Amino acid sequence: MNRLKQTKFWIIPIVLIIGITLVFRSGVFASKDKTKVVDNSLSVKVIEAQQVDLVPSLTFTGSLEGQVSATVSAKISGLIEEVFVQEGQQVKAGDPLVRLGTVELANAARQASDAVNKAQANYELALNDFNRYQTLYEKGATSEQQLDNAKAKLKTAQADLSSATANQSSSEQQYSYGVINSPVDGLVANKTATVGQVVSPGLALMTVQDINQVYAVVNVEQKELGRVKIGQKANVTIDAYPGKVFSGVVDIMNPEAGSASRMFRVKIKIDNASGELKPGMFAKVQLTTGNNYKVITVPQAAVLQKQGINYVFVLEGGKALRHQVEIGEISENTIIIKSGLQPGEQVIINSVNRLNDGDAVKVTQ
Missing domain, CATH: 2.40.420.20 (conserved putative lor/sdh protein from methanococcus maripaludis s2 fold)
Incomplete structure (x- = not known):
């Protein structure tokens, strides 16, 4: 009985040792901080x-201007009494734009007309006298000196009539300057004229621009000038119309470089019958230069x-x-x-x- 107890006493520790060994080998208590494999690859597209x-091409930026842009100004000093147009209005060549006060000019023109009538009467009288003295002289009824005096009076009267006629023409022209007319067909822009304003000769009152066709104006460097030719086709885009391309053609090339920029001004003509394109808009121009x-x-x-x-x-x-x-x-x-x-x-x-x-x-x- 004692031997059996001794045997059990030794068996229990051995079983415990074997069990603990098996548990540790199973990895239950293994460290959870094993080194992980890190992927350092950079993500790319x-x-x-x-x-x-x-398509070989050149690209430029520039701005639009009207094909014809006429500055309207007064030719005489005066007070503006009436303005007939507003900005954006379509006008024809010869249409009245501004009227100045012209009472004094009208009086001057009337006086000039009266002076012409008086000179005309004097001339006709001198001519009749000359013709009469010439007839008498041919009949021997008057002296040569009297004929010469009649001839001198006729020349004087003729000169007076010519001077009066010239003065009348000048006065009438000055009077006509009281109404300022449009020099071209186009749209009124940049109007500064107002009723009551006193103007002097040369003062800009507005511009009239023909925009049925417009120019995209760009500056071309000397190194690229050889790739630009008159008649060359171009595509023009405007920020105001995204996705829309306007067709143009190189129409004018300035033969002389700008004194400051040393670049050459080139104008690309664009049809603008719809009136979408306005002077002053920024434009991007692409010129095709090869196949x-x-x-x-x-x-x-x-x-x-x-x-x-x-x-x-x-x-x-x-x-x-x-x-x-x-x-x-x-x-x-x-x-x-x-x-x-x-x-x-x-x-x-x-x-x-x-x-x-x-x-x-x-x-x-």
Whole structure:
């Protein structure tokens, strides 16, 4: 009996030891702070490099002006008594725009007319006397001296009549300046004339602009002038009409560069029968300068420049590989790639300044 108790005494510790060993081996008490595998790959977006058709062109910004823009001003001093038009009103050449007070001018014109009548009467009297003395002289009834006196009086009367007629013409013209007429067909703009205003010769009162056709006026640098020709077609866009393209043609090229800018003014004529285009609007002009050709383009964000050298990163086997490229023209948000990139390659288009050659990356949408 004692031996059985002794045996149980040894068996229990052994079973406990075996049980504890099995529990520890099972990992129940294993550390929960095992090192996890961290994915340091940078998330990127890619596009496939594709060839696209490109139309060689030049792009300029400028502004619109009327084909004909006439400044209306007074030719004489005076007080404005009436203004016949408002801004934006359509007028024809010869239509009255402004009337000045012309009482004094009217009186002067009337006096000039009276002077012409008086001179005309004197001339006719002198002519009759001359004709009578000439007849008498031919019959020997008067002396040569009397004939010469009649001739001198006739010449004087003729000169007086000529002077009076010239003065009448001048007076009537001055009187006509009291009504200021439109020099051209067009729309009234920039009106400053008001009733009661005292004006002087040359003071601008308004402009009249013919906008059935307008010009988009741009400045062209000397290096690009050889690519611009009279008759060249152009596409013109206006901020006020997004998505709409107006057709134009190069109509005028200034042969001399501006003294300050050293650039050449070029005018692109645009039909404007609808009147949508207004002088002073900003315009963007694109001139086609050659035939279509294929190029590879990428977003500007895809190109990285370091020390004057341009790179793009291409996705290959889950890694970003740096490719040196030669770039061409920049158009809006894209850059032409002239060499260093092939169609179909996957180009990374974001976070390129955070990448190094060979970095692991993962693509996200």
